[in-house]
């Protein structure tokens with residue numbers, strides 16, 4: 001039985017009892033008491049075992065109005081009275097249409113529509129005194145025989161939903177910021193994970209860098225590694241850490257440009273509890289604290305926001321940090337390595353990098369030259385990566401001397417990262433060719449690197465240079481050409497000349 005049915009049955013029993021007492025049949029006092037006791041028990045069951053829904057609905061934040069099938073208002077909650085400014089005594093017992101006619105509160109009402117349609121109705125309405133529209137919803141409640149019993153009308157300011165959506169978007173943004181912050185940090189606990197990566201290069205530049213690494217590794221001096229992207233700055237930082245006496249302590253690598261600026265400070269320096277909304281209630285250790293006694297690599301330091309540069313400078317100068325929202329300095333013992341592919345001097349000149357920080361970091365500078373300036377290493381690096389990828393993909397690619405000359409001639413704008421990628425591509429895509437033609441190599445080179453390739457060819461006679469240029473020019477010109485006629489049109493020479501020139505340079509059109 002529902003609570004309502006229990007109460008109705010109790011009411012019915014009391015009526016019967018009263019009729020009995022008033023009727024001609026005599027009823028004993030004992031009998032009356034017994035009956036009343038049973039009624040009391042069933043009422044008690046309802047009042048003690050169920051939630052007092054009236055209190056709940058009274059205190060809901062949504063405006064709630066309940067009307068019956070004749071539009072008569074039966075109930076309004078506190079929120080409704082507050083937002084309408086009409087006390088419940090002026091509403092209860094009146095019809096919705098009457099209130100709509102006599103007050104300006106009901107500009108839009110759903111109750112008559114629900115009565116007419118016998119289905120939920122939703123409308124937008126401006127309630128007096130509200131800047132934003134509200135969503136008004138009317139819900140029908142039916143008796144078990146399908147007759148309309150009540151209409152429950154609720155309304156809520158639309159801004160609540162839009163705020164919710166904005167909060168949700170903020171939450172999503174925060175989540176994606178946190179994800180990118182997580183990816184921007186690498187924590188190395190032991191050296192062996194790094195030892196797989198060999199540093200290749202026997203040329204004078206790499207020999208000097210190796211010597212430098214072995215000299216500085218044992219000290220705690222700050223190192224600033226500069227060089228173009230892909231030249232091996234991170235590998236050098238790894239080598240310094242591996243050879244240092246801190247190699248059994250954590251090595252934390254942070255890519256400053258990948259952590260969203262608004263998170264960088266708290267990621268680096270940590271925060272105290274309650275420092276900002278959304279923060280962990282207990283506060284959090286920053287990466288500086290996590291790297292204590294170990295090594296910290298600040299990669300892409302040139303992208304660090306100016307405000308944080310001041311805090312970083314203080315931390316380096318005083319060997320202590322203060323968490324965001326905190327006042328207590330925390331002493332630290334960290335070996336710092338910074339790296340960048342930016343020209344920090346130029347950044348200082350344009351006012352985006354602090355010169356005092358630059359000089360604090362520039363204690364031991366290591367500049368890694370681009371690959372085009374250490375050509376002696378190119379063939380070694382190619383062989384190194386070809387071996388690695390041959391083994392990985394179970395292939396047997398061998399580069400010819402001619403291939404190596406072309407690879408040495410290329411200017412590698414993406415440096416060793418590009419070389420590594422091209423070697424992987426060759427092993428995967430060209431190891432089944434009978435002969436790896438240089439024209440295939442040119443076709444996968446970055447055009448930027450090919451342009452500079454032309455500039456770097458020195459120590460040649462004019463006719464050698466012309467012939468070499470002609471070959472490369474033809475290689476590029478016929479890259480996407482299907483037949484000799486098309487090639488002759490592009491080059492503006494007759495077909496027999498194209499054919500002769502291609503033969504002379506050992507080139508052929510793509511099948």
Ligand SMILES: Nc1ncnc2c1ncn2[C@@H]1O[C@H](COP(=O)(O)OP(=O)(O)OP(=O)(O)O)[C@@H](O)[C@H]1O
Nearest residue numbers: 198199200228229230231232233234235341416417
């Ligand atoms: N001397 C080297 N011998 C073998 N591989 C190298 C050498 N230097 C770099 N590499 C490889 O080249 C790739 C790029 O190196 P790394 O990430 O250290 O460059 P980076 O200068 O830090 O680049 P970025 O500035 O873009 O972060 C890596 O795969 C690395 O292992």
